[in-house]
Every structure is written in structure tokens, then in C-alpha cells.
Amino acid sequence: MTADQNKLAAALLPQFVSIIGADHVLNDPADVWPYGYDNSRKHTQPEIVTLPSSHAQVRDIVQLCFEDNLPLVPRGRGTGTTGASVPVKRGVVLSFERMTQFIKIDVNNRVAVVEPGITNQAVQDKIGEAGFFWPPDPTSAAFSTIGGNLACNSAGPRAIKYGTPRENVLGLRAITGKGEEIRTGVYTTKGVVGYDLTRLILGSEGTLAVITEATLKMTPLPQSKRTLQAVYKNIGSAAEAVSSIMAQPVIPYTLEFIDGQAIEMIRKHSSADLPVNAGALLIIEVDGQEACLEDAAQAICDAATNTGLLELKTATTQVEIAALWSTRKALSPALRNVAPNKINEDVVVPVSNIPALIEGLEKLSRKHDIKIVNFGHAGNGNIHTNLLIDSTDPEQVTRSQLCLDDVFSLVLNLNGTLSGEHGVGMEKRNYIDREIDPVTLNLMKEIKTLFDPHNILNPDKMFPDSL
Ligand SMILES: Cc1cc2nc3c(=O)[nH]c(=O)nc-3n(C[C@H](O)[C@H](O)[C@H](O)COP(=O)(O)OP(=O)(O)OC[C@H]3O[C@@H](n4cnc5c(N)ncnc54)[C@H](O)[C@@H]3O)c2cc1C
Secondary structure, three states: OOHHHHHHHHHOHHHHHHHHOHHHEEOOHHHHHHHHEOOOOOEOOOOEEEOOOOHHHHHHHHHHHHHOOOOEEEEOOOOOOOOOOOOOOOOEEEEOOOOOOEEEEEHHHOEEEEOOOOEHHHHHHHHHOOOEEOOOOOOOOOOOEHHHHHHHOOOOOOHHHHOOHHHHEEEEEEEEOOOOEEEEEOOOOOOOOOOOHHHHHOOOOOOOEEEEEEEEEOEEOOOEEEEEEEEEOOHHHHHHHHHHHHHOOOOOOEEEEEEHHHHHHHHHHOOOOOOOOOOEEEEEEEEEOHHHHHHHHHHHHHHHOOOOEEEEEEEOOHHHHHHHHHHHHOHHHHHHHHOOEEEEEEEEOOHHHHHHHHHHHHHHHHHHOOEEEEEEEHHHOEEEEEEEEOOOOHHHHHHHHHHHHHHHHHHHHOOOEOEOOOOOOOOOOOOHHHHOOHHHHHHHHHHHHHHOOOOOEOOOOOOOOOO
16 A cells, blocks of 8 residues: 555545444554454554444445555454455455344254354354354364455364365355445355355455355254274375275264374373374264264274274263364474474365375475474365474575475475465465466456456455566
């Protein structure tokens, strides 16, 4: 944003106040500062923060920004990891913290309609009372908003069986970058009239439209669950087990993977009880009707068993389940003990290519002398690849960037994708033309221009500098 645009934003303050009231427009530097960062730790202070409480107020704010070419960044709770909600051109932040209403729960049609500022956990709690859940379950559920989840297509361990927001949203109400009101999708579980704009907007990181309402597809809560922990002597055996599990009919509720480096760290920095020669570990859950669960768990145990299996534990009580998950939960604190900083990527490869990915990452770790720790959602081939570094050491930073470049080449050569759930934001925008060909990328840019002709919505995100 130019100095003139910032002056303009300040000059338009009374108009923002007339739309939402003086108490809901912030422009004091101390007040707007917290709206300038996300979990990427990048920061740019916005000029103005607006806190609307209704769809109509959002529409009026977007219209005002459209008429005056002011950059506008929608914001949930700033838990994103790619800088997607950082207002790089300053301008106006549109924060959804006052739009947290449950509009409707329709049990007979398994539908919930919500405002975008409500947290994922608040949705789970409310629909849980009616015996349902909404499958997307990012670890940040207690803080992150439905608007942010939809804009990033965020998911978690349950995606393997129940999918991401793209499989669990029926429709949207939104405002385009021209300030036009649109409704996308349907209220039914089938519908094929017109283009699928719902799935286009999901994952678009606030660059096409501002979501003001979401119609979510609810799923009945499973009656029961079993949790298993399988420890293998090496990554090859664990990967073989993942392929066998995915090749049989019982789809796990979760299928999480931890590599040997991560196990070593957990052993050093926590009291988790793991076999000495453990080279990889899977945490597997199955869900369903209690009467069917023994058979389902047995089918998973059979598929998980191979010559490299060292130990297979099953937990049924809450205490036992918590003990098995404690290994996975020990990871984040352990990472913090090993290096001051981490570059946290979330690459994806086809499940059958996980062994080649891990083997390739081990080679890159040695080549660039950068410690790499891997864990993640094996059932989707979505691996959180953590490059552990000390960012105060410029030489290490340079090596880590070269290593990252090689990691992305490796992933693309294995028919994978650069991000499974964190998205592009600022962090990966200059890499996406390695995954998407120029013609397709240009078409995406044209779509962006149709939705947002003045390029006010979350500018300088998603697309490379060169486009
Ligand atoms: C501890 C931690 C754990 C995490 N675990 C996971 C995980 O397991 N899986 C996962 O996928 N992610 C995870 N994340 C990343 C992050 O939580 C998700 O991307 C989340 O969906 C962001 O939600 P938010 O409300 O914080 O959105 P923000 O970070 O505020 O915004 C994210 C993007 O959404 C856009 N946006 C927000 N609201 C709207 C709206 N109403 N309309 C249009 N665009 C909008 C913003 O412009 C921005 O581009 C984690 C983050 C942390 C800090």
C-alpha cells in the first residue's frame, strides 16, 4: 500500500465508523498491532482494523474498499502458518471475532449453518450435544475459526476417513472483491447445477471472496473407538504397513506416522516408553459401532503386521488411549528442545511413495547438514517435514533454503504436492509455479481478477511475484 493509500484509509475512517460504529473500528497503532501477524511470525501493521458483526456490514466494508482500492485482509484468529493473514500492504483488516453465531442446526438433514468467526471447537461442542461432529480437526481447533479453516482447507488426522472442508461443506454465503453478495453450493448432499464455486473458494485463502456464512455437513459421532500403536524396526516396514492398511476395506479413523529421528527425540526429551530399536511408529484408530469394532481392529492389526513389526499395543480405556497419544504429543515440546527454530512444511506424496520420500529426505539432511524430523498423517501421505535450524546463524539459514528447495523438487518428482493443509500464503507463493504449469496458473489469475478486479482481497498472496 502506498503512503497515499494509507492517508486515504485514514481519511475514510468516518465512513468505516458509520458502517460499524466507532467502538468497532481500530486505528490506534497499539490496537491494530496484534492484527498484523500470524503463526508464521511475520508482521506488518495494518492501517485500520474493522470488526463487523453481520453479513451486511461486511458487504459495506468490502464495497468501500473496492471503490477506493484499499487492500483488505480477512482474518480469523491468525493461527495460520504461512503469513496468509498478514496485511503485507497494510490497508484494512477485516476481523471476524464478533461473527461467532450458530445460525442453525438441522439434525434431520445433518446440516449446521454458522458464522465464520466461530471456532472449530465451539462447532464441535455444539453439534456434539446433538450426537454429531464436523470432521475437519486441525490441532488448532480450540483457537482457529471456521472461516480460517475453510479459507485454508485445513484438516487433521480424521481427513483420512472423513475428508477435509472440501468434502464437508455444502454451501457458502460470501462477498466478492467487488462487494457483490454471492451464495454458492446447495443445502443438499447432492447438487450439480452450475460451477462448483464452493470448492473454488475453499482453500483460496481469502483472495477471491470473504466468507460470511457456511453450511456445514455434519457426521454422526462414532459409537466407539479403538487406538493402536505399532512400532517398527525401520521406516520401510512402517510404510509397508501403511500401504497394507490402505489396501484393505476398513478405513482407519486416523493413521499417524512418526519417523526414527522423531522417536529418538521423544526418547531423549520425554518419558514415553518405546522399544530401544524403534525406527518408526504408527498410531492408528478405528471407529464405528461397538459390535463391529473388534473385527475392524483385528483387520487393521493383521494389515499392520509384517516382519519389521516390533510391538503392537491396543488401548481401549481413556487412560490407555491418552498414554498412546502421549508419544505423539511429546513431539512438539521435544522439537523445541533440539533447535531454536524450525521450518515446518506439510508436503504430500502418494501413500506408496512415503518410503521414497523419507529415504530422499534422509539424503538431503546429510547433503545440507540440516536435521530433518518427520511425522504426520500417513494415511493421506501428508508428512510434516521439520527442518530444524538456528535462524541467527546466516550460514545455516542459507543451507536450509537450499535444502528446502531440494525437498520440494523431491516431493514433486514423487508425484506429490507442496502443501496438504497449511496452504501457500506468503511462504510458498514463489514456489507454486514449480507445481502448477503457466497456462493453469494464468487461468487461476484470471479467475482471481473476475472475483476481485481491483486486487484488493489479500494482495501479494498465493501467486508468485512474477505474475
Ligand atoms: C498450534 C497450531 C496447530 C495447527 N494445526 C493445524 C492442523 O492440524 N491442520 C491444519 O490444517 N492447520 C493447522 N494449523 C494452521 C492453522 O490453525 C489453520 O490454517 C487454521 O485454519 C487458520 O485459522 P484462523 O482462524 O487462525 O485463520 P487465519 O490464520 O486468521 O487466516 C488464515 C487464512 O484464512 C483467511 N480467512 C480467514 N477468515 C476468512 C473468511 N471469513 N473469509 C475468507 N477468508 C478468510 C485469511 O485471510 C487467511 O488467508 C495449526 C496452527 C497452529 C498455530
